[in-house]
Amino acid sequence: MGGYQGSVTLQAGPIYLATPPEFDFEQCLAYLTRSADECLHQVEGQAVFKALPVEGGRPTLCKLTEDAGRLQLSFLNGQPDKLAQEAAMDYVRQWFDLQTDLSVFYRIAAQDKVLGLLTQTYYGLRLIGIPDLFEALCWAIIGQQINVAFAYIVKRRFVEAFGERLDYQEMSHWLFPEPKVVAGLRIDDLRPLQFSARKAEYIIGLAQLLAQGELSQDKLQQLHDFEQMQAALVQLRGIGRWTANYVLMRCFRHPRAFPIDDVGLHNAVRLAYQLQDKPAIEEIQTLFEPWAGWEAYATFYLWRALI
């Protein structure tokens, strides 16, 4: 390869993304390594590897590192075309929520003793997104009412059973199953992976809606209004208030998304504020009032303390 910069049409080598001031790649990596059963990305040292789907083409294997205050995005299995490069950059921006200005949140958080400490301890941690809607929906539903460790195991089985594998130099990388594949499954196909019948039903149903185009990321995004997006999600079978807000938070990165019914959040609040019992919903509402507009980040930082 020596010497050449690549063809005229394809820019060779890595591409770079600017990062916001309140950004710490290591804090983000720490979050990404929270489960050994995570199969949709791989962290090695100061790098993350992730396979991304390419519209009408072979998936691309990405390597993300930090370089001189920027994010460096390298393509390991061949240089994708311009469109795929843009898509990969866009994915990374959503994955690490790069477009949000955290300075306001940090200023508000500093007013509170506990959240102020959390934002210092995990300074630069971004809300880690799940940019793909189907993946976000499935992950939320899998995680309903079971502990996170078990949820990771179920997700891994699901991905390894119905997702695409990309092998590269002794390493295997996985892509999340496509809706059109899951749409054709039966409940009994998922039971052996230890899905409950109910969850299997929810996920297959949502896959069918997505495959048919009745539900899509664009359609939800175009509703624009937070309440409308929430209502549209809750209307779907298997999605209640918690799941809707979880998806608005992780997939759409809506700063107001607030899974207030979350048991983990309740435990995090009890732990962080050293409460005797788990707080009531009203107490959490009161606690979060000063952080209005930033509920998603406040929740994410409280969750972070549970890892």
Place this chain on the structure above:
DNA sequence: TTCCAGGGTAACG
């Protein structure tokens, strides 16, 4: 064995 874990639906007042 009981209780908990990043809930949801349906039925009932």
Place this chain on the structure above:
DNA sequence: CGTTACCATGGA
């Protein structure tokens, strides 16, 4: 609208 029964599954 707020409650309550029921569903489901593994781990501590």
